Amino acid sequence: MTRLPPPSVSLHYHPFNAEPPRSALIASYITPVDFFYKRNHGPIPVVDDIERLHSLILVLLPCLHFDIVHCRNNLSVYSTNMAEQILCFDSRMLPKYNVTATLQCAGNRRTAMSKVKTVKGVGWDVSAIGNGVWGGAKLADVLELVGISKLTSSTKSGGKHVEFVSIDKCKEENGGPYKASIPLSRATNPDADVLVAYEMNGEPLNRDHGYPLRVVVPGVIGARSVKWLDCINIIAEESQGFFMQKDYKMFSPSVNWDNIDWSTSRPQMDFPVQSAICSLEDVTAIKPGKVKVSGYAASGGGRGIDRVDVSVDGGKTWVEASRYQKPGVHYISDDMNGDKWAWVLFDVTVDVPRSTEIVVKAVDSAANVQPENVQEIWNLRGILNTSWHRVQVRMLERIMPRSLMALYTVLKLSIKQVPAQHLSSIWLCRDSEASFTGLESDCAFKFTCYNFTGCTVFGGFFEGSQIKPDLTIYVSNDLARLLAGSTNERSFFS
Numbered sequence: 130m131t132r133l134p135p136p137s138v139s140l141h142y143h144p145f146n147a148e149p150p151r152s153a154l155i156a157s158y159i160t161p162v163d164f165f166y167k168r169n170h171g172p173i174p175v176v177d178d179i180e181r182l183h184s185l186i187l188v189l190l191p192c193l194h195f196d197i198v199h200c201r202n203n204l205s206v207y208s209t210n211m212a213e214q215i216l217c218f219d220s221r222m223l224p225k226y227n228v229t230a231t232l233q234c235a236g237n238r239r240t241a242m243s244k245v246k247t248v249k250g251v252g253w254d255v256s257a258i259g260n261g262v263w264g265g266a267k268l269a270d271v272l273e274l275v276g277i278s279k280l281t282s283s284t285k286s287g288g289k290h291v292e293f294v295s296i297d298k299c300k301e302e303n304g305g306p307y308k309a310s311i312p313l314s315r316a317t318n319p320d321a322d323v324l325v326a327y328e329m330n331g332e333p334l335n336r337d338h339g340y341p342l343r344v345v346v347p348g349v350i351g352a353r354s355v356k357w358l359d360c361i362n363i364i365a366e367e368s369q370g371f372f373m374q375k376d377y378k379m380f381s382p383s384v385n386w387d388n389i390d391w392s393t394s395r396p397q398m399d400f401p402v403q404s405a406i407c408s409l410e411d412v413t414a415i416k417p418g419k420v421k422v423s424g425y426a427a428s429g430g431g432r433g434i435d436r437v438d439v440s441v442d443g444g445k446t447w448v449e450a451s452r453y454q455k456p457g458v459h460y461i462s463d464d465m466n467g468d469k470w471a472w473v474l475f476d477v478t479v480d481v482p483r484s485t486e487i488v489v490k491a492v493d494s495a496a497n498v499q500p501e502n503v504q505e506i507w508n509l510r511g512i513l514n515t516s517w518h519r520v521q522v523r524m525l526e527r528i529m530p531r532s533l534m535a536l537y538t539v540l541k542l543s544i545k546q547v548p549a550q551h552l553s554s555i556w557l558c559r560d561s562e563a564s565f566t567g568l569e570s571d572c573a574f575k576f577t578c579y580n581f582t583g584c585t586v587f588g589g590f591f592e593g594s595q596i597k598p599d600l601t602i603y604v605s606n607d608l609a610r611l612l613a614g615s616t617n618e619r620s621f622f623s
């Protein structure tokens with residue numbers, strides 16, 4: 130008898146990469162830190178030399194007019210021995226901003242892209258995304274401290290990009306630190322809300338998310354929001370780091386590892402319009418009737434979500450889902466009170482009479498829409514899979530009383546606690562991929578067994594009035610063995 134593990138953050142590879150289960154992801158508008166995806170290219174650094182790391186040094190290229198001494202003087206406010214004070218430096222020295230922004234890894238939904246043709250990279254489901262409240266100073270204010278005024282796209286000496294350098298050690302950088310850059314025009318634009326953040330959801334950043342300081346670039350792929358920030362450089366060209374030049378770039382489906390020329394594509398910044406269903410797994414067994422379809426939609430560049438369409442016939446006809454950021458408050462994309470950098474949650478209740486494909490697509494405020502198929506946006510690194518998100522639902526079948534008794538004859542061998550009279554009905558799904566999700570709420574006993582009469586038996590006992598709702602037993606391998614040895618297969622399926 131195997132008890133399934135409770136929903137938890139799933140680990141991928143070393144270095145530490147994790148994403149929450151779909152249902153946990155959309156349980157709240159603000160993603161709790163524990164359920165926020167973690168994406169790391171090297172080991173998470175242990176920041177013991179707190180003073181060094183907090184001494185955020187802006188290294189201005191010698192070609193610029195600011196000299197290092199001038200720079201250090203201006204920034205001496207960052208250096209202090211006390212961690213507490215350092216974490217508050219912005220609130221004392223620079224205004225503190227709280228920006229609600231969705232961070233999305235460019236590799237979100239990569240696993241689905243890999244199914245078309247293998248791609249390189251961490252295999253993410255749909256949860257390499259999260260919505261946080263980031264607290265910190267605006268990068269535009271920090272840069273102003275060293276004499277770079279707001280809304281500057283080029284300094285006199287030719288600085289056009291702002292590079293963020295971390296302290297972690299990445300094998301892609303030959304053991305050097307992770308780094309990335311954004312255009313100076315974005316960095317110095319106060320409305321772009323780029324933060325040097327020290328807080329996440331009202332708490333100091335934790336180690337996983339970049340303690341003590343990280344950059345947050347709203348509306349842009351997560352790769353540019355550098356964690357464990359060590360220094361900032363003003364440079365003439367984009368950062369030459371691996372993750373800017375040899376990764377996180379979009380290519381056509383025809384580009385492969387033999388003909389790729391990295392220089393032909395620019396480092397990806399804004400992410401395109403995206404949405405995903407999170408209330409259903411890839412294949413979910415459900416009873417015929419109403420199904421709540423919910424999930425998230427988000428677009429890059431500060432574009433809002435104008436519509437979320439859901440189809441229960443694989444994309445032939447569509448219904449519009451309701452959208453919200455604050456629970457119960459209808460979302461309007463250009464609303465001044467809305468969070469312009471944040472995702473929108475959606476839900477709609479649909480009638481599902483038969484096994485089918487449920488699809489979602491979102492439309493952003495520039496009328497951009499997600500591509501229908503993954504094939505046409507396939508790229509060798511497997512980034513930005515924003516194709517319509519599709520899930521399968523498999524109808525459960527109610528089995529006949531005679532079969533029920535036959536099944537019970539076998540089942541009671543392993544589940545002695547269930548008196549026969551409580552088994553008023555049994556539902557089955559003959560699909561080896563189907564998940565339990567649709568059964569969780571009203572199913573007192575459930576089981577899966579594989580390789581039984583060539584198909585998977587997947588079902589649950591419902592409506593046993595005297596069965597306590599929290600009494601849940603999962604049966605898999607043991608029962609499979611019992612059933613496989615049974616001679617009652619025919620009557621079971623009759």
Ligand SMILES: Nc1nc2c(c(=O)[nH]1)N[C@H]1C(S)=C(S)[C@@H](COP(=O)(O)O)O[C@H]1N2
Nearest residue numbers: 166167168169170234295307351352355356
């Ligand atoms: N220093 C550093 N910063 C980094 C990374 C990294 O590996 N090292 N990963 C980037 C990528 S690809 C993403 S998607 C986000 C993930 O942020 P999170 O782990 O806080 O969710 O951090 C970015 N910043």
Ligand SMILES: [Mo]
Nearest residue numbers: 234235351352
């Ligand atoms: Mo990422």
